[in-house]
Each structure stands twice: as C-alpha cells, then as structure tokens.
Amino acid sequence: MIKIENLHKRFKKLQALNNVNVEFSKGQVVSLIGPNGSGKTTLIKSILGLVKPDNGQVLFNGISVDKDINYRKHIGYMPQIGRYPDNMKIGQIFDMIRNLRGKDTKVDEELFYRFKLDTMLDKSMKSLSGGTRQKVSAALAFLFDADVLILDEPTAGLDPVASEILKEKIIAEKAKGKLILITSHILSDLEELTTHVLYLQDGKVVFNKSMLELYEMTGEDKLSRAIAAVMRNEIKEKDVAYLRIAK
C-alpha cells in the first residue's frame, strides 16, 4: 500500500532521514518509535507530501506521491500539534472541512460525538485546552473513513477516558483492515494496538519487525521489554535509556 524507497532528507547539516526503505500493507498497525529527533515526523510528513525528500520516493498503491496528489484523500492525518485558525469555532472548522470534501462524502462522526464536540460547537479554537484541541484533530483524522490513518502522538495530552476512546476507535478501524501508522513515546499505549514496530535512530531504520517476530526473538511478552531486548544487542546505551523512560 505504501512503499518507501531510498528516502533521504537533510535539513542543512542534519540528516533527518538516511536511506529509509520500508513497506506498509493493509491491516497493519505500525508503531514508529525512536528517540526525540530520530525522524519519525519527517517520515510521516514525507508520506503526506508535506516534506520533500532530497532523494528516494514514496509510492502509494504503486504511484509516486509527487506525481498525483489525489492519494491524500485516502489518508486521515492527526498531526502532533494541530494548527487551526484561532478565531474559528469548532463547528465552523468541521463545516469547512466537510464542505471542502463535498457535502455528499460519507462521514464517520463517532469520535466527534464520543468526545462530545457537538456540545462545544461555539467554542473558538484559541480558547481550547490542549486536550480538546487533540480531540478535534482526532475527530477530523477519522472523519472521512480513510483507508490509511497516520497518527502522530495521538494520545499526548488526552485524559485517560479520551485516550481509551481513541484506542478503542483505532482497534475498530484496524479490524476493518485499514493501514494505521502511529508514533508515540508511550509504549504501553501502543502495546494492544501494534502489529509491527519500526524503530528509527538518527534517521535510519534500526529494525522493522512484526510483534510476533519481536516476541519470538526475545522471549518477552511486553512491547517495551521486547524492544529493549533487541536494542541491547544493536544499539548504544543511550537508546536503552530512552526505552526505560518511554515505558
């Protein structure tokens, strides 16, 4: 479904992505993990066409994403920090996005209602708490029932109830065979969702394995311990320290 070939991205002297080659398929929930600054968001933004790679390409269903922008309507994206016009109200944001897509497009409003956004339609975006802003971003990402969901730190800032609602929704969408890419530093949040783990470090893929492979290789049955066990053999002490914190 998504194939990434020889992807390189440099920001001045910093090599943010260094020869990334990966493939993601329907039905997978891929957790992108790695220390701060390892290139997770840059990889996501390259898939979305928001970052232009220096070399390599991203293929969506076999077509290079810089050749045809239409693939974007198959992706629901929840950014790490949602930016919205300050003076718009929640209701206006949803109306605007629905109008842009066309009034007849099928919508999935489950998160909109479960997060009770229907009771806050007149609240302006600038007045929202960080968590409510995250709820708006999540409800928008799932709104058009896209085949692919890309969620950048989706549970960051959500209260425990909202976080569980979102996780339930991700599990339900996974069961429909969607491809879901998630970044998070909260490994316990990823545990019940993930089918595959892609670990990035300094812009390079350190490993890309299914959960089954991870558990078989390590004999562990917890995501954080399994990853730590792989990393102990492959990386420097500072990354094992990252995993201890990320638990």
Ligand SMILES: Nc1ncnc2c1ncn2[C@@H]1O[C@H](COP(=O)(O)OP(=O)(O)OP(=O)(O)O)[C@@H](O)[C@H]1O
């Ligand atoms: N627009 C940009 N201009 C300059 N440097 C950038 C830009 N975007 C990202 N970077 C740098 O590229 C590196 C990778 O950043 P990226 O946001 O992809 O990391 P990340 O793994 O998502 O980090 P985090 O876990 O903190 O969200 C970082 O060193 C970051 O400072």
